[in-house]
Amino acid sequence: MxxxxxxxxxxxxxxxxxxxxxxxxxxxxxxxxxxxxxxxxxxxxxxxxxxxxxxxxxxxxxxxxxxxxxxxxxxxxxxxxxxxxxxxxxxxxxxxERAASEDIFVFRDGKNADDFNAKTTIATGSLRRKAQWLNRYPYHQVVDLRGNVNTRLQKVADNDWTGAIFAKAGLERINLKPENHIVLDWMIPAPAQGxxxxxxxxxxxxxxxxxxxxxHADSALATYVEREFLSTLEGGCTAPIGAYAEIKENRIYFKGVLFSLDGSEKMEIEESVPVSECRNFGTLCALKILEGGGRALMEAIKKEL
Incomplete structure (x- = not known):
């Protein structure tokens, strides 16, 4: 057939x-x-x-x-x-096969990282990005940003913000990554980003x-672990969750984070296991977060949303 x-x-x-x-x-x-x-x-x-x-x-x-x-x-x-x-x-x-997983910050013309030192406004439509940003820059204002990549880039140009957060892979795929940007290597990406x-x-x-x-077997396995972590933590509720797994020399290295909506609380885990022992690895990492205070944090998030 x-x-x-x-x-x-x-x-x-x-x-x-x-x-x-x-x-x-x-x-x-x-x-x-x-x-x-x-x-x-x-x-x-x-x-x-x-x-x-x-x-x-x-x-x-x-x-x-x-x-x-x-x-x-x-x-x-x-x-x-x-x-x-x-x-x-x-x-x-x-x-x-996975592309770049990182988030990047795209600056409005005339803006640069020096603007982060003062009270300023940045844009993102993601709870995860907002929480991680406020955890690092609690004195900044974060405004909502929606639309496809092209629309969001235009909004950065049209508004008096310092800039906005984007997935690096998305901008690279359609050749729209501006020169005036920085890679946010401290920000844990969304599960399966890229x-x-x-x-x-x-x-x-x-x-x-x-x-x-x-x-692509390695990409499928890494994203499976990340999404297993997400699924176990969320329980159907949207929350500021980041997760990243990569495979190196037959080991899976994993980082996961859960934040409060305002970024003031942060729970994280970083572990690795041999690929041969990857069964339920994402779930086990999530359970450690939940048992270490994450369950109460998730309940608080559900009440706020």
Whole structure:
């Protein structure tokens, strides 16, 4: 059996870049493909912070429905946008080799790191970034920033902020990374940041087998650990959580953090295990955070949101 694999994607420049990347890789393997773009709820509602919308998988839900309805066969996502629990019948078909995981700070023209020494305003739509920023710079003001990458960069230019926080990989993928930026090497990224994932229907053997050939084993394992940590900590609640795992010489090195919403409280863990002992590693790291005071912190976060 052969068929044209219909690739579902959001219609932002970054999402289309990611979908075209998967399309090229599948066609290089000899598969026929077609690109189908849709607009997600997260792209349509830009006047509220994401956490206020109360929708799990706000950037992925529309594509989930399209797959379940049979409109598309697979969907390409920034993995950090994908809920840890996928809808019934949908599976993770492949994780592509991960790009840069770091966050970067993009300065408005005329601004630089000297501005951090005074009271200033920076922008981000992420609870995780906001909490980590306020932990380091409690005297700064953080304002909400929504929209796709292009829209957010324009807002930085149009507003009197010092700048805004972006994922390095997203800007690099579409050649929009400005010269005037710094890498925030102290900021722990979102779980799976920098990774692209392909989702497919569990019963679609043809598409699953095609996508499996694009899977990058180390990236899949590292992001699995990070998302396992996230899933165990969150319990369905949005919270300022960072996680990063990397594999070096057959060991997995992991860093995880949980912050209060205002950044004043920080809980962290840093551990490593041999790859052969990675089963439940992310869960075990999360449980140590929870048992060390994280459970009470998560309850406080739920009451505040």
């Amino acid at each position: 052969t068929k044209t694999i219909r690739i579902g994607t959001r219609d932002s420049e970054l999402a289309l870049w990611q979908a075209h990347t998967v399309q090229r890789k599948l066609e290089a393997l000899g598969y026929d493909t077609e690109l189908i773009s849709v607009k997600s709820t997260g792209d349509l509602i830009l006047d509220k912070p994401l956490y206020e919308l109360g929708i799990t998988g706000i950037f992925t839900k529309t594509l989930d429905v399209a797959m379940i309805n049979g409109t598309v066969d697979i969907a390409v996502h920034s993995m950090k946008d994908v809920p840890t629990k996928l809808p019934q019948g949908i599976i993770q078909a492949a994780v592509l 990774a692209m994932v392909i989702a497919a229907m569990q019963n679609d053997t043809y598409s699953r087998e095609a996508c499996a050939q694009l899977n």
